Amino acid sequence: MVDADMDEGDIIIVDRAVEPYNNCKAVCFIDGEYTVKRVVIGENGAVLMPCNAHNSHYKPIPVGPENDFLIWGVVTYIIKKA
Amino acid sequence: MYALADCNNFFASCERVFRPELNGKPVVVLSNNDGCAVARSNEAKALGIKMGDPYFKIRDIVERNHVAVFSSNFSLYGDMSRRVQEVLHLFAPSVEPYSIDEAFLDLNGMDVDFDAYAKQISRTCRRLTAIPVSVGIAPTKTLAKIASKLCKQYPKLEGGCYLNRPQDLEKVLKIFPVEDVWGIGRRSVKKLETLGIKTAWDYTQLPETAVRKLFMLPGFRTWNELKGIPCIEFEDLIEPKQTICVSRSFAHELKTLPELAEQVANFAEMAVSKLRKQGSLALEMAVFAMTNRFKEDAPQTTGGVYVTLPEATAEHKTLILASADACRKLFRPGFAYKKAGVVITKLVQARDYTPSLFQDAEASDRDARLSGAIDRIHASFGPGAILFGAQGDGIIRMAREHQSPHYTTLWEDIPGVVVK
Numbered sequence: 001m002v003d004a005d006m007d008e009g010d011i012i013i014v015d016r017a018v019e020p021y022n023n024c025k026a027v028c029f030i031d032g033e034y035t036v037k038r039v040v041i042g043e044n045g046a047v048l049m050p051c052n053a054h055n056s057h058y059k060p061i062p063v064g065p066e067n068d069f070l071i072w073g074v075v076t077y078i079i080k081k082a
Numbered sequence: 083m084y085a086l087a088d089c090n091n092f093f094a095s096c097e098r099v100f101r102p103e104l105n106g107k108p109v110v111v112l113s114n115n116d117g118c119a120v121a122r123s124n125e126a127k128a129l130g131i132k133m134g135d136p137y138f139k140i141r142d143i144v145e146r147n148h149v150a151v152f153s154s155n156f157s158l159y160g161d162m163s164r165r166v167q168e169v170l171h172l173f174a175p176s177v178e179p180y181s182i183d184e185a186f187l188d189l190n191g192m193d194v195d196f197d198a199y200a201k202q203i204s205r206t207c208r209r210l211t212a213i214p215v216s217v218g219i220a221p222t223k224t225l226a227k228i229a230s231k232l233c234k235q236y237p238k239l240e241g242g243c244y245l246n247r248p249q250d251l252e253k254v255l256k257i258f259p260v261e262d263v264w265g266i267g268r269r270s271v272k273k274l275e276t277l278g279i280k281t282a283w284d285y286t287q288l289p290e291t292a293v294r295k296l297f298m299l300p301g302f303r304t305w306n307e308l309k310g311i312p313c314i315e316f317e318d319l320i321e322p323k324q325t326i327c328v329s330r331s332f333a334h335e336l337k338t339l340p341e342l343a344e345q346v347a348n349f350a351e352m353a354v355s356k357l358r359k360q361g362s363l364a365l366e367m368a369v370f371a372m373t374n375r376f377k378e379d380a381p382q383t384t385g386g387v388y389v390t391l392p393e394a395t396a397e398h399k400t401l402i403l404a405s406a407d408a409c410r411k412l413f414r415p416g417f418a419y420k421k422a423g424v425v426i427t428k429l430v431q432a433r434d435y436t437p438s439l440f441q442d443a444e445a446s447d448r449d450a451r452l453s454g455a456i457d458r459i460h461a462s463f464g465p466g467a468i469l470f471g472a473q474g475d476g477i478i479r480m481a482r483e484h485q486s487p488h489y490t491t492l493w494e495d496i497p498g499v500v501v502k
Contacts, residue, residue: 016209016212017210027499029102033499034498035499035502036501037502050502069102069105
């Protein structure tokens, strides 16, 4: 599945030093693979949403202090394949 | 005040960075040629896998417990080490790497809550590089090393430990085995045993005259350091080696002279790099090669040839050609060579050496300029960028069956992600 910003073959830069901010894209490690998710930060904590709004069959994943390792790093740049 | 930052189970931790599912699982990293275990995660240690255990010995444990096994991936480890160093530079103006996975930080003049600082350094390293690092802060380097070891044993310390209060020092040193103290070597340990000295504390209680007599200056320095008096300068840490050896076992036995000479030339090149790095010159070189002693029904031979060099030298050309020459002398057809090595000995510091009158000044000047150019090319483009003909393709034929991708240094090995 492809995001509005990310296409097959693109290279992304991931920065572990950046604190996840509301609606950022982050590389997460879920079920044994790296997945890009959108991080939504609300009053009750953070939730990992599917990147593509149309993909509603990927359920939101709540992130608390006990599983904050799920977020591997924030995507800071997308390098498009020519 | 000094800090020692020490990565936990470094090679194994590097392998986990891009394989997060291996956190909490047993991981082992093998030495060159997949020979023996050189790094183990805590879970692998708990299974009884010891440092240096040959792979064939632990294969059973590995298979039964689904231990993840990796061949050494030095490009990855070197790059991750560089990243950890960069993070450490955020916390002190002076960072001295001690090994690939340890560095000292000079915190003198800083006025902070050192316990919180140690924990913060550990946390930041972990966040930015995914490598777990134990940080010990103490008045001397020797004590900082002890403090960092404590972090590894006591998770409650949260990766950072500050050791300075006399009552804490006493408590810690009284249970710290003297043989684990940095600077106490095997020979000293034997002497200490006969004296009934078992802990670091016991050592500090020895009278000064006894320490100076029995353990000389190094032992006296360590004694002072344990008592909180800093005496080890950063320069003291790096003693130029007296011999330099580069040897490897081959994945497949080599039966021809050209193949063997090529590998030996590569070992010689690596040895020359180390020699030049420490500013030494060599007067003697030995080349050795042997068959596989574990193959009992195969013909066995071990050959060694010494070459005395006409002048003390650190030039690539002289030493690589000398190695190829020695290899020609020791090679015997009809044997399958499994391991070879180059040892350079009788080293002198370049700055202490006066060349003889009989040296061909023009030739040696040319060679020196060649070596200088090679050094500069290596510095800009990496170790394999330029090779002597004798080195062949420059690749050392070792077994590396379980090597992980070069995640951070090869474009084609960058990890993949899916967008969901």
